[in-house]
Amino acid sequence: MTTDIQTEPERDERIGRPRVLERLVVRPEIGALIGAIVVFLFFSIVTDQFLTTGGVAVWLDDAATLGIMAVAVSLLMIGGEFDLSAGVMTASTALVTAIFAANVGLNLWVALLLSLLFALAVGLFNGVLVMRTGLPSFIITLGMFLALQGLNLGVTKAVTGTVQVSGVASAPGYESVGFFFASTFELFGTQFRVSILWWIAFTAVAALILVRTKPGNWIFAVGGAAQSARAVGVPLVGTKIALFMTTAFAGWLVGNINVLRFTTVQANQGIGLELQFIIGAVIGGCLLTGGFGSAVGAAVGALIFGMARQGIVFAGWDSDWFMLFLGVMLLAAVLVNNALRRRAERVRR
């Protein structure tokens, strides 16, 4: 073997060197980025408040908790699975923390830890069940969704006699825990929520893992071609279970950001949010079939959500219009992504 590795091997004449624009266009998050710019410009022009620092703080805050979940769900979807229990999970984890802190009287840090253990156990259960049975995660996590929903209401009623848990603010440790999960920081004379920092950090870590580490490669492989991944020795089962647990972990983070901020939690919270997480991930470029997508794209998808939801409020419109907007946005994103992918595939031969 005396091949000179410096010289570029002869290219197949049928495959031209991809141009910069073409490379950009096949990136999964490109559709979401364009959408975000359009929505941003639209509400910046239509409303006065949108572009003020106060306005920015509001829509970033709205996007933050959704964004954390959308990013986790995007990893799971790239890995080829769904989690319909993710929405209710944000309520369950909040309830566990609140009940242990306000009703049992534990230190909030301890309650937080128990809540984390609960979340990871649910994620592990989801993952193990999906991998053991080989059933679609859609159906397994639908079951978990219903079970958690019932558990949230049942346990809350049994413990408090009502459908909400409150009194977290008076629990020991609230000051220090609140600093991490529910404080604000000042920027340009405006108070921003700390949840925004969690969102940015979570997205950055997820994106780095996805495109710069071994497990990131494995996520694409198990979602895109499970049999091939298994054949070259990728730990398929472990990777997928870890993804379910990551989603549950994100549910824990978001649930506790919420409960520490509002200090009460409704037992029926979180229902329906799971679809918003999936929508955020899909707008961000994830395929429903797995193997393709982007964590940054999902964060941008959530940003579109936050901007639109609050932009509609700033504009003084009825919030019912948000659903229309959401539907149009989702369809537009899917159509654009589909067209770009077709184009990318046509270049193939």
Place this chain on the structure above:
Amino acid sequence: MTGPTSPISQDVLLGVEQLSKSFGNVRALRDISLWLPRGQITALVGDNGAGKSTLVRVLSGVHQPDHGRVTFAGQPVRFADPQAARLAGIETVHQNLALVDELTVWQNLFLNRELVRRLGPFAVLDRGAMQVKAREMLARLSVNVPPVRAKVQRLSGGQRQAVAIARAAGWGSKLVIMDEPTAALGVQETARVEELIAGLRAEGMTILLISHNFEQVLRLADRVWVLRSGALAGGRLTTETTGEELVGLVTGAIAG
């Protein structure tokens, strides 16, 4: 027992002795004994259901034999899983190639063998090094080189085969098992892949070739083993047999 008698002086890389494997009532392999000379291309032929795939799966660690023994590089071996076979130096190119379409050529070559560099407490992918090494691995095959940064999805059938073979041959492996490497290819691409396989032998690689194409077997291989209904029907040197004889052994028209 049929076939040439055991090689006494020949350098054998892999030997199989009286191997049997059943699935329930189905005896997929019955008392198979054969060997693969080092540095040669050995072909394995047989009709559908003759046991070729089962034998390959045993050799690559997917299945474990019920009876009999396998020796590899002079040592008795028993692979618990494909990873164990891979670590010992046996790579298999499956018929479906086991490539991930959405990943690039270099990502596929390095899937589960990624090169990493330390960045503080973290291990991050060394993409540059992997791309350079990937070019090196493909350039070694010298034919039909696909660009390493293209997604596998965009490659032609022959290029995909080249990537899969480059991966199998590129990790210090001693034996490469190829399951129907040209079954899905056109005439030109078949010729290129055959060139590639012959090139590997020229480098000293030992190859087990599963093929339905007897002309290809006679063209490429040094030795051929024929399976019929889970048993060995015969073994021949390709220089001493014909396509007709192979057909006879496969169908049972010749007793072996």
